[in-house]
Amino acid sequence: MKKEIRICGFGGQGVILAGFIIGKAASVFMDYNAVQSQSYGPEARGGAARSEIIISDEKIGYPRPTGVDFFVAMSQESFDTYRGDVTDDTVIVVDPDLVKKHDIGKSVYKVQAQKIAEGLGNKIVTNIVMVGAATAIFALLEYDAVKQSVLDSVPSRFKALNEKAFEKGFEAGKNAVKGL
Amino acid sequence: MKYTRDPELIRKVLGKKVQFILGDMACVYGGILAGCSFFGGYPITPASEVAEGMARMLPRVKGTYMQMEDEIGSIAAVIGAAWGGAKSMTATSGPGFSLMMENYGYAVMTETPCVIVNVQRTGPSTGQPTLGAQGDMMQAKWGTHGDFEAIAFAPSTVQECIDFTLEAFNLAEKYRTPVCVMADGEIGHLRERVIIPDEKDLKLIERAPATIDKKKFIPFTNSQTRKSKVPDFPTFGTGYRTYVTGLTHNEKGFPATDKQKDHEKLVKRITSKISDDADKLVMVEEINLDDAEIAFVTYGATARPAESAMEMGRKKGIKIGLLRLKLAWPFPEKVIHKLAKEVDKIIVPEMNLGQIVHPVREYVNGECEVVSAPKIGGEMHLPNELFKYLEGK
Structure with a gap:
């Protein structure tokens, strides 16, 4: 098994942290190998940013993705910039409020991550909502492993908020799967 | 402190x-x-x-x-x-x-x-x-x-x-x-x-400090307490007298810049303290070399796409192996020379226009073909870019 995941959004949304959490869940809290790389430079602060993760049950040689099995977008610009190599087999997840133009003739899972985060009182956990949703939609990693990884990666005073964000996101992800 | x-x-x-x-x-x-x-x-x-x-x-x-x-x-x-x-x-x-x-x-x-x-x-x-x-x-x-x-x-x-x-x-x-x-x-x-x-x-090696009688201490010579060309270290403040200069110096550390013999003695000691151990300092990883006809000689990040390309090659029946330099310097001269006698071709992928390929050629010394596989511009080789070298491009 080898899966390649791309998470993108605008700089500051926490796409790097989202990728970090997924990579850590796979390789620290589960037995997979994982690598995570990211776009770096001016685009990491505003503009389109991306984080890429490879998860495999074998040794990972070349550490950059050569395709995209899972594509998560949290901004229109990043969706337009980084969807060039998505195929019919790519699982696509977007926040429809942030990626309004997502009709590209492919099925797309829709999760209103930012709206859910706002409902929890803080837009800053949009990325964690998306991690929860992705966990449900990808059906790749164990719920507990990803949740542990979330809790291990956020400041202790925000643990409760992030836990809730993850759970709400997971629920929304399940609903998105039913809805599609 | x-x-x-x-x-x-x-x-x-x-x-x-x-x-x-x-x-x-x-x-x-x-x-x-x-x-x-x-x-x-x-x-x-x-x-x-x-x-x-x-x-x-x-x-x-x-x-x-x-x-x-x-x-x-x-x-x-x-x-x-x-x-x-x-x-x-x-x-x-x-x-x-x-x-x-x-x-x-x-x-x-x-x-x-x-x-x-x-x-x-x-x-x-x-x-x-x-x-x-x-x-x-x-x-x-x-x-x-x-x-x-x-x-x-x-x-x-x-x-x-x-x-x-x-x-x-x-x-x-x-x-x-x-x-x-x-x-x-x-x-x-x-x-x-x-x-x-x-x-x-953990295996930690600690510096050998100067311990002998302070009056007998000589700072820049073979160790006075061990069998080694590496002198004992007179940490500042411990009372051992020394003088530290980049100029060619005598055993006491004082500048001695006008005699050929002084310079040769010093520089030969500080180079041979390492080169004497060259065989001990070899650190390489060998993968699939037993039956290999072609070998990647690689290091650092580039070893990863090379390993992926090797796997692609093996799946197609190409007898390709990989030698990875964990320690690039001192260069594993004997390992490369031995490998050259066992394979037909060595490919050296690097994220530069060809650097380590030069000592590889030197120590292959004509025993097999050596091909440089360079890539510059801030991106690693893709596995299939290196695979093409296995097919003879």
Whole structure:
């Protein structure tokens, strides 16, 4: 098994942290190998940013993705910039409020991550909502492993908020799967 | 203030045994595990996270982080700290490595143990900040003037950033010489799982201090207490008299610049203290070489697409193997020569226009075909780009 995941959004949304959490869940809290790389430079602060993760049950040689099995977008610009190599087999997840133009003739899972985060009182956990949703939609990693990884990666005073964000996101992800 | 390595405190600061961290951060972990107590640095991408990590962690293990005004100051501070008794290191990238070259040689000539991490990016000059390259491999070997033996590691994984930085300290202390960790932007900015080695599994080499009668102490000669060409170290402030200069010096350390014999004696000792151990210093990984007709000779980040390309080749029945240099300098001359007799072709992929391919050719010495597989511009080779070399392009 080898899966390649791309998470993108605008700089500051926490796409790097989202990728970090997924990579850590796979390789620290589960037995997979994982690598995570990211776009770096001016685009990491505003503009389109991306984080890429490879998860495999074998040794990972070349550490950059050569395709995209899972594509998560949290901004229109990043969706337009980084969807060039998505195929019919790519699982696509977007926040429809942030990626309004997502009709590209492919099925797309829709999760209103930012709206859910706002409902929890803080837009800053949009990325964690998306991690929860992705966990449900990808059906790749164990719920507990990803949740542990979330809790291990956020400041202790925000643990409760992030836990809730993850759970709400997971629920929304399940609903998105039913809805599609 | 004397630093005492505190294993419990180090574990507490580094955190959990299994982590998912950046290659740059792994260099920090390796240094702290080794007992590094001084970091003098100046941030530069893609090495900035090493300075950042050290700034955050080193004070917590009771070490000292010193933000310097530039890279020249950084390596100077590192050398000074070493003479004060510290295990010391700095981290930089290409442009900063160029600035450090003068004092790199000063550390060689004054036999100062220290570690220089170079997270390589493209050049010449400021090149492509943040993007990875392997363009400084020859600079580590020849970048400072005069004759010297370089010691340089090339990590291919984030785990190796821990392991090799730690081992770099060991060799720096053992040979009293600067040791380079030639990482690259690809590995420095990659996150992977690491396992922090247990204290009982660490093999740390400590500096041999001067211990004999102070009146009999000779600072720049073979050890007076062990069978070694590496002199015992007279830490500043311990009462042992010495004089530290980059000029050719006599055994007492005083300038002796006008006699051919003095210079030859000194430089032959400081080069042969390393080259005498060349066979012991071989660190390579061999994969699928038993029946190989073609071999990649590779190192650092490039070893990873090479391994992927090797697997593609094996699936198609091509007898391809891989030799990975964990330690690029001293160069594993005998290993390369032996390999050349066993295979028809050696391919050397590098993120430069061909550097390590030159010593490969030298030690292959006509025994097989040698092909350079260069790629520049801040991107690693794709596995299928290297696979094409297996098909003869």
